[in-house]
Amino acid sequence: MNALRRHRALTAIWGAPRGWRGTIVSVNHSDIGRRFILAAFAFFAIGGVLAMMIRAQLATPGSAFVGPDIYNQLFTMHGSIMMFLFAIPMFEGLALYLLPKMLGSRDMAFPRLSAFGWWCYLFGGSILIAALAMGVAPDGGWFMYTPLSSRAYSPGINADVWLLGITFVEISAIAAAVEITVSILKLRAPGMRLDQMPLFAWYMLITALMMIVAFPPLILGSILLEVERAFDWPFFDPARGGSPLLWQHLFWLFGHPEVYIIFLPAAGVISTVLPVMARTRILGYGWIVAALLAMAFLSFGLWVHHMFATGIPHMALGFFSAASALVAIPTAVQVFAWIGTLWNGRPELKLPMLYLLGFFLIFVIGGLTGVMLAMVPFDWQAHDTHFVVAHLHYVLVGGFVFPMMAGAYYWLPHFTGRARGGALGSAAFWLVFLGFNLTFFLMHLTGLLGMRRRVHTYSEEMGWTWLNLLSSMGSFVMAFGFALFALDVALQIFWSRRTRRNPWSAGTLEWASPIPTPAYNIASLPHVGDREPLAAQPALALKLARGEGYLAEPRHGWREAMAVESTTGAIDHIVVLPGNTRLPIVTAAMTGGFFLSLLFGFYWLAPVPLALVVVLAWRWASVLGHREDFGPLPIGHGQTAPIHREAxxxxxxxxxxxxxxxxxxxxxxxxxxxxxxxxxxxxxxxxxxxxxxxxxxxxxxxxxxxxxxxxxxxxxxxxxxxxxxxxxxxxxxxxxxxxxxxxxxxxxxxxxxxxxxxxxxxxxxxxxxxxxxxxxxxxxxxxxxxxxxxxxxxxxxxxxxxxxxxxxxxxxxxxxxxxxxxxxxxxxxx
Amino acid sequence: MLWAFGFSLLYALHGIGCAGGWDEVAMAGATLFRWALVGTWCLLCLGAVALMRRAWAAPAGFERGLGLVSALAGLAAILVTGAPVVLTSACA
Incomplete structure (x- = not known):
């Protein structure tokens, strides 16, 4: 079979129909990944507009731009959107799009689960945005502390929207975490040992495992609080033996690892992009993996540092203060590995590198103020002030947004098949960088002068006026920067010239596929024996296109990928993946029906969509499988392997x-x-x-x-x-x-x-x-x-x-x- | 893993000890509370040392290096994060 016929045959198997039908039934990881990324950016824009409204309100003392009720909704939704609808889904999208390509596979392990997660995210996010548009958005802060969020103090539907909407979205996060974990451990190119995986995959593996452990406490907390609000079971009511502190524990058991869940994927982008920009290999691969593991574990021992002001005894504070300071060490190991890589190589100041330099400055400042806040006496002084707001934005914007923008410019040619042109990207960088620092560096000072978080206004006598005005001006400069970034990306998608394969001369496998990538990624799967396969075998991409790898011959119309032994990368079996189907969207719609029944108090109706979800789950599992044994099948290179049903x-x-x-x-x-x-x-x-x-x-x-x-x-x-x-x-x-x-x-x-x-x-x-x-x-x-x-x-x-x-x-x-x-x-x- | 378990154990013992009034039970020059937590901390440190020895004895390779560094990080983490059991007041 020649390359063109193979391309046509594989496209017929892996592709989706054109138009709306394809949109509904596609389970392809590239489609789902792209959708996650675009939707997350749309939610980022909405969250950004809310942030500008917050800054407009705080620009001058005694402002009448919005009242306290609307202001409460603004900051609650800004935080919730950025954390749950932007940061997590953005990295999920990137992982879904990139991982199979980087690992030399054709799709994720559970394509229908990816699609189900996408629809849950879209429907859950839409519920939250619809509530915002109708003026009934959550208004109790993005961490929904009780008793403020209990029925007595939040009698409306606002808190229920958060509890149910976020839980709905969390289903998507757990689905993605399971999907990413299994895909990395099993669906790699033959021969790719664990220590030969791209670092990006290591970061994603650790992040996904953290999500599997970190998200359930929040889901449980949300369920318990919703049950308390709906049925008066007093988990958090101290008059009947409950405790508001239980909510804080459950929330921050999720909330602090969440910070690392957001940072680590971005760090994975840095560890991938930075060596390419420095034209060398990453320094200290093993140390970085060890630092990652240490960070993942330690991040689960920090949650009480968000509760230092709740009256917890000194010894318990000491445990968490020490852990909070200690986590700086594995973070520093990574930062020094990156600096060493730059020192070792011949860095080029291309656009992704510019964003990485911005990351270094901003994230290090955020890390240092984090160590300050880890010290209990300082935290007691700065608690709940704008100093904390400044710190968390330095960490999250520095640690996530800047690396993601570097990643966007790095991988855009892969997504679009087009080269970047013009200087808009550099202008966007400087606007975002300067605007960000103007907004948030000054906020440290506003906080130290005593300005509390979440206050909707202040009087002129407080002496915060000029700092707030400059912060607000900075936020608008930053917003222009992001708008320019979006414009630059749009220009690249629609008007730039075509680019060649692997324009950065990178060594990782995602650049082995044609760009933009076909539905099946690569015509045949490689045998990997190096961390940078394209650097080790420059002709690998052409060899794979000629069908000189594994699974080059399509059969039975099956979507086939290889599964390997997790540690050694030895061939294990063939995975036959499911094709296009409406099941994910229908199941997500029924799941949404269940949540909406609860949201509107139609508890008698809730069992109906739940029963339908069970029926669909049955159908989901029953449409796969065979009634006959196929035995070992040829996979290329004279080797055979059984299909997954027989292994x-x-x-x-x-x-x-x-x-x-x-x-x-x-x-x-x-x-x-x-x-x-x-x-x-x-x-x-x-x-x-x-x-x-x-x-x-x-x-x-x-x-x-x-x-x-x-x-x-x-x-x-x-x-x-x-x-x-x-x-x-x-x-x-x-x-x-x-x-x-x-x-x-x-x-x-x-x-x-x-x-x-x-x-x-x-x-x-x-x-x-x-x-x-x-x-x-x-x-x-x-x-x-x-x-x-x-x-x-x-x-x-x-x-x-x-x-x-x-x-x-x-x-x-x-x-x-x-x-x-x-x-x-x-x-x-x- | 040992650190995560030990950290949870120390925090749980702290809560149970304070609720149970262990800090008011005098014992061998200190209190039951102090001895319980210091003893647990010491056992955890010994456990971490044992894990380091086991990682040291593993066959050479990437997994050994990773295990060794992780065990060392675990020991350091137990030492540092458990240190408040001898440094701070008990239940105040």
């Missing part, structure tokens, strides 16, 4: 495992909350504890364990090619889970006090509902495995469905036992 450790299994890690973090957060309330909250012990319920508890535990045992037996029987026994075991496992659900809910109804009476009862109920929900998920998984066994999709070699069902059953069993111990323990405690 152990398929991406679906790994994805389920990482999803359960996120789920386990949510349970751990719930248990932390339960323990925190027992130990720290006022008005404990509760007026009434659990009364009996041991028999029901034993029934639930026995049923859950039976479910686990039967799911395992089903898998073993399927492996032993005994489909009738396997089907019976799966049906038995599903029935056992049904018994478990009934027993758990009966335990709550008959033995626990009513959940509105005290936070103890509410937390106990939350635990029981969690366990029952997971028993329901295990029930569905085992029932689905049974149906697949009956339909002939499972055989002695095709074991994916029973393996995943066993995973969920095991998790449900462990969760049920832990929950029962926690719920029943107070009955026997003194």
């Amino acid at each position: 152990a450790g398929a991406p679906g299994w790994w994805g389920s495992a990482f999803l359960l890690v996120a789920d386990g973090t949510l349970l751990a957060s719930l248990l932390f909350g339960y323990a925190f309330l027992w130990v720290v909250a006022p008005n404990w012990p509760p007026p009434a504890r659990i009364d009996g319920g041991f028999l029901l508890g034993l029934t639930a535990a026995a049923a859950s364990l039976a479910g686990v045992g039967l799911a395992r037996r089903g898998l073993a029987a399927a492996e032993a090619r005994a489909p009738i026994a396997a089907g019976r075991a799966a049906a038995g496992a599903a029935a056992a889970q049904a018994v478990c659900i009934v027993a758990l809910l009966s335990l709550g109804v008959t033995a626990l006090p009513a959940p509105e009476t005290h936070a103890y009862a509410a937390a106990g109920w939350a635990l029981l509902v969690y366990a029952a929900l997971h028993a329901a998920i295990a029930l569905l998984c085992t029932a689905f495995a049974g149906a697949r066994i009956a339909s002939g999709h499972v055989s002695g070699t095709r074991l994916l469905e029973p393996s995943v069902a066993r995973l969920f059953s095991d998790y449900s069993g462990a969760a049920t036992l832990i929950v029962l111990v926690c719920v029943l323990a107070p009955a026997i405690a003194p």
Whole structure:
């Protein structure tokens, strides 16, 4: 097959229809990545306009531009949009677009999940923006502290919009995190060992793992607060044993790692772009990876530094102050590696480099003020002032926006196939750089002079007038800079001349594909033996286009990619990916229907979209798979490999495992909350504890364990090619889970006090509902495995469905036992 | 991992100890609270040293280097972030 015929055949398999139909059904990672990036930039523009309105209000004392109610919505939505609708989705988009290309693959591991995440993000973000347009946007600050956000002080729909809208968007973030993790660990070019991965992939892997652990506490906090607002379960009400500090813990358990989740992808861009600009290789690859790991772990030990002023004892403050100062060290390791790379190379001051230099100055200042704020006595002085606003903008704009703009100029030729022309990009840089520093450097001084955050006005006597006026002028200069950037990008997309492949002479694999990239990325997959494959083999791109790599011959209309052993990069199996489908958009719409039902208080309606989501999930899983074994298939270079359905450790299994890690973090957060309330909250012990319920508890535990045992037996029987026994075991496992659900809910109804009476009862109920929900998920998984066994999709070699069902059953069993111990323990405690 | 576990353990023990009044129980020249936290901190430091030795004994390669540096970083982190158990007041 010649190159042109191969291109046509692969495009027919991997491409999407033109027009609206293609927009709706495409699951291709390049399409989804581009959409994320464009939408995130649109949300950035909206957030920027809100910021300009904030600065217009604060430009002069006693301004009547907006009143306090609107001002509250402005700063809340500015923060929420920039964090949840711009920063995270922007890097998700970049990761989705770039990772398969950089790793020498054809797509991400779960293309439909990418598309589902995109639609959830779009619908969730639209809910928030619609609320803003209707004047009912969230107004309690981007961290929604209780009791301000509780029903008593925020009676409107505003806080619900935040809690439900953000949770909806977070589904997209968790989906992307699982997707990115599995794709990096499994879907790499053959031969690419872990220590040969591009650093960008390392950064994305660590970031995705951090998201899997960091987002569940926020999701849990949002659920608990929404349940308190909707049904009066008093998790955060101190009069009934709750604690507003629990919200702060749950929020910042997410919130501080979030800062690193935003910074690390941008640092990945720096580690990719900077060596190319310096015309050398990155210095200290291994040290950077080690620093990344250290940073990821330490970032989970900093959250209380956002709570230094809440009256926490000195020793606890000491733990978090020390960790906050310590995290500067791995950050510095990276910064010194970058400086060393520049020193080692022959840097060229091209446009991406200019933005990187801007990053260095701004981010280092932000880091240093961060160390100042990590010191408790200083923090007490500067807490909740504009000094903190200045610090966080130096860190986030310096640490994210500048590197992303460098990345934008670096990869734009890849996206567009066109070269950059003119000097608009440099002018945009100087406007943004000078405007930013004028706006935020002065804000340090305004803060030190005592100006609080979130105040909508101030009097002239305070002496802040000229600082605020200059800050506001700076913000408008910066906005012009961003507008110029957008114009420059538009000019490049529509009017610039075509450019050649790999215009920067970079060494990473994304430049091996033709630009703009075809739907299938590369005509055949490379064997990688170097961190910079294009530098090691300059003719690699042409060889791959000629079909001299793996999977060069299309077959069966399958979308094929290679999966490798995670550490060594040895060939593992062929992954057959799903094609275009409407399922993601329909499932996201139903998920949105569920959230909207809750938002408008139609709780009776909520089960309908939820049931439809379950039906769609069933359909989602059932449209894949085969009723026959294919055996080892040729992959090129005289080698063969089985397809993923006939191999152990398929991406679906790994994805389920990482999803359960996120789920386990949510349970751990719930248990932390339960323990925190027992130990720290006022008005404990509760007026009434659990009364009996041991028999029901034993029934639930026995049923859950039976479910686990039967799911395992089903898998073993399927492996032993005994489909009738396997089907019976799966049906038995599903029935056992049904018994478990009934027993758990009966335990709550008959033995626990009513959940509105005290936070103890509410937390106990939350635990029981969690366990029952997971028993329901295990029930569905085992029932689905049974149906697949009956339909002939499972055989002695095709074991994916029973393996995943066993995973969920095991998790449900462990969760049920832990929950029962926690719920029943107070009955026997003194 | 050990640091994350140890850090959570120290913070949890701090909360439980303060709630349980351990700082008012005199014991061997200090308080039950102080001994519980200092003892835990020392055990965590020993654990980190043991992990370093294990990383040192691993076969040469990228994974060994990564494990060794991570273990060293973990030990330093436990030493520094746990130091307040001997330096600051207990529950005030």
